[in-house]
Amino acid sequence: MDLGLKGKTAVITGGSVGIGLAIAEGLAAEGANLILSARGRERLDAEAVRIAAKYGVSATAVESDVATVEGTEAIIAAAAERGGADILINNAGTGSNETVMEAPDEKWQAYFDLHVMAAVRLARGIAPQMKKRGGGVILHNASICAVQPLWYEPIYNVTKAALMMFSKTLSTELVKDKIRVNCVNAGLILTPDWIKTAKQLTAATGGDWEGYLQSVADEHASSKRFGTPEELANFFVFLCSDRSSYSIGSTYFVDGGMLKTV
Known part of the structure; x- marks a missing residue:
């Protein structure tokens, strides 16, 4: 099945390992060019070189911390230098381990910057690029914990729920610009x-x-x-394609039956 992604440019945060890397490979296999972001330069560079050689696409490495303004600005600038992005995958994130009673303000803020403000800042910078290119796709990798929380990571639960709502809100604002926004809530990957x-x-x-x-x-x-990162990545790649052209403002669960509600 031709997904129509050849020649598209995709920005992927947290793109050097795990789910982000699997999504990068899935998109590259369809002929998409990549802008990969992560904090670790050595592994990021190595994966960008490997993917470019394996799939015959362009893969640019941008060392950045997306929890900071400077980090998101570096990614936006890299995309602009390459003519703009068609796809944005907000994937960077990590689990937490605390109680509400004991977690300090600083930890709440750090996770909000990583899981929510990174997506806000990247949308503000990259959506205008997509508009100029005739449209695009923005996907948010949230979590099943956004609706079915695990007791030991309340900050992760709350910030992923906020990311899910941001995704919905953003979708209504950008649909007029032919930019489709969706959210994926993964289970155990x-x-x-x-x-x-x-x-x-x-x-x-x-x-x-x-x-x-x-x-x-x-x-x-x-x-x-x-589930494997590749199984989840397959779903992301599909949502990036025109085959999912009527998928707008939704949240999809890819969780192996983990969700216990309807």
């Missing part, structure tokens, strides 16, 4: 962070990190397994 955490939690009890992850899947997902 086997990222390197999950593996790292599982290894840390089981180090003192025999190191059965795979068994730990299986127990998490058994508890939360009807499918009894984690």
